[in-house]
Amino acid sequence: MNKSLLKTPYFMINESKLIENLEKAKHLKEISGVKLVLALKCFSTWGVFDIIKPYLDGSTSSGPFEVKLGHETFGGETHAYSVGYTEDDVREVADICDKMIFNSQSQLAAYRHIVEGKASLGLRLNPGVSYAGQDLANPARKYSRLGVQADHIDTSVFESIDGVMFHMNCENKDVDAFIALLDAISEQFGEHLNKLDWVSMGGGVFFTWPGYDIAKLGATLKAFSDKHGVQMYLEPGEAIITKTTDLVVTVVDIVENDKKTAIVNSATEAHRLDTLIYDEPASILEANPEGEHEYVIGSCSCLAGDQFCVANFDEPLKVGQQLHIMDSAGYTMVKLNWFNGLKMPSIYCERSSGNIEKLNEFGYEDFKRSLSQWSVS
Incomplete structure (x- = not known):
């Protein structure tokens, strides 16, 4: 043609440029032990998933159709998250996702019985700190509805879930700023994280940006994983296709x-x-x-x-x-x-x-x- x-x-998507980003993702995985799941809310053009799949561990979603798409066309781990599930949404994807992450304790309580025994249960937490260039995209903005605030958590919940998700970065090209956020999370939630199997740090970490110190990021993620005994995840979107x-x-x-x-x-x-x-x-x-x-x-x-x-x-x-x-x-x-x-x-x-x-x-x-x-x- x-x-x-x-x-x-x-x-026009350029395969060679895509592979350049994916090779950086591969290197980050190798030095840190982190798993990477593609954020379908950013990029869902499944016609090029054959290029991406060998480098990443699966996909993550923000709605039920994305869960289905990830399961059908990407494979690997399929993470399901939504700011607000209906019961029909949960039943629609419970059998095809590997992890289901709820945005609130009330949604977790309402629907966990549908998911238990099928998928790993997770909860989104809001640490109250973030890195975002605009308030519109800031998950820790005033009156945020995204995740459970630290002072609202019923700590008994950590006895009955497998992992948590934080998402508080938006196009963060500053590795030191990300490290500061990790440190804040460790200090604020550390005793609870120690009880879990996995922690996702969400997306917005721009580790493929020119000059980004991937080695420093990798060492930090590995240290966090070792400290709390958890499998770490990132949910890159822009970082993969920029x-x-x-x-x-x-x-x-x-x-x-x-x-x-x-x-x-x-x-x-x-x-x-x-x-x-x-x-x-x-x-x-x-x-x-x-x-x-x-x-x-x-x-x-x-x-x-x-x-x-x-x-x-x-x-x-x-x-x-x-x-x-x-x-x-x-x-x-x-x-x-x-x-x-x-x-x-x-x-x-x-x-x-x-x-x-x-x-x-x-x-x-x-x-x-x-x-x-x-x-x-």
Whole structure:
């Protein structure tokens, strides 16, 4: 398949770049003894799980459909977690998950009888400390609903569960900051952790970021595991797929209102939602910060503030020109939607051999079926 013939918009996952991240994950596992489970809430494109599975130990979820997907397409350990289960949710996944982690003591008490004898029981704890760039993504934010606060815990619960999960990092590229959080957890919950079989530290630890001290992280995780006698888990998402995928778009128009805007055939609200939610500008492969020609890279949605970024280029942009919006794997494909009835990006993988493999494409019938299933007369 010739890349130049592909119709935009589309995602292109690069297998070689993915393997670079996975090799770092493999090294971390070897030096620390930690187990790694892929966070499907970040990346669920199962067409490339054949690349990821040999390196990781399983998958973790935030809802029942993700549990099913992990069980069916990833294998290994399947961890089930939800902020709020219904009884139907629990019954739906109890037979196919290896660990079921509850968000509250009340949910644990209500549904543990369904899970006992089938899966390892866990509880999410909220240590009240975190590392997050924005309050929106901060699990320890004021009035947080995520996990049990230390002063609310009925300590007898530790006699009847197998493990606990903490998740208090968001894109944490600072190993020393993570170590400080681990130390705080050990001091706050140590006597309880000593009774357990496993501890998950959740996701958000960006150990594949350039220059990250993996050796230091590995030594810290091993020391924590040895101290409390527990199997340690991390739930990487972005760390596995960072810098592996471009969203390729085409300039369809150029308009000017004090600034020039290049309108592309994609939208943050439909195809790269976190750019909009967190107000974090995208990066364009073809851009040059020193370039003389500045453009707003605007979407083709009707939302007035829907834009990818402001970028400079060496030469003026032209209608029909393709742009590569970089680092577009995490929290993108899992959040695709049909806003404005825009064409949804196809998904491809460029294999290490150079071959282009189509993983999925979407058309009008997918849009129509997502809204109603009966015939319209």
